[in-house]
Amino acid sequence: MLDEQIERYGARLYALCLRLCRNRFDADDLYQDTWYKAMRAYRKYDPARPFDTWLTTICVNTYRDQYRRRKLAEVLGFGRDEQPDFWENVAAPPDDPYPEVREAVDALPESLRLVVTLYYFEDCDIAQTARLLGVPEGTVKSRLARARAKLKGVLDDDGG
Structure with a gap:
């Protein structure tokens, strides 16, 4: 069942991940995390509601969690200082x-x-x-x- 949903909504979800993360590496992780969480929670999904809205909610919440953790790591002094910002080096x-x-x-x-x-x-x-x-x-x-x-x-x- 979930395979059909991945086939149907996968490209749209990946496009959202790219827009949120602004680089392919983080977007790939977000995409995989979203499908993983959707798979784990699939039995809780209410078929009376639109699947794409449910999936988008999972994606946005996962992104927000990752964003908060990344910001906390920056405040605590981890991560960003040693690594160049990938997005700054990518052309449109x-x-x-x-x-x-x-x-x-x-x-x-x-x-x-x-x-x-x-x-x-x-x-x-x-x-x-x-x-x-x-x-x-x-x-x-x-x-x-x-x-x-x-x-x-x-x-x-x-x-x-």
């Missing part, structure tokens, strides 16, 4: 028509970047985004407004 994909927009979104604070990614790139509406992130709809709306303002400022300064 050649088919990316708006690399300055991607870079501006990537530079947003994590809470704003998550909302923008889910709302604009994953086509989640306000209610879905709120459910996925576990925040009120008003919080999603205010984060979107703040993100738009920041993006507008950055893109206007760059002449875009």
Whole structure:
């Protein structure tokens, strides 16, 4: 049963992982962790609800857990000092028509970047985004407004 779901939703999930992690190495790990957690929790899945929403929730929560652990490690002085930031050394994909927009979104604070990614790139509406992130709809709306303002400022300064 899960094989059919992987076949059906695998590419979409991997695209979300890439948007969240911003590099292939972390995206690969997130993708595998998400499917592993989905497999372990599959018996708890309610077939009356959309599978892709359930899977996206697992992915976003897994990403947020990884992000918190990474930030804690940085605060404690582990990890980042010795390793160059991989993403800074990767050029935009050649088919990316708006690399300055991607870079501006990537530079947003994590809470704003998550909302923008889910709302604009994953086509989640306000209610879905709120459910996925576990925040009120008003919080999603205010984060979107703040993100738009920041993006507008950055893109206007760059002449875009």
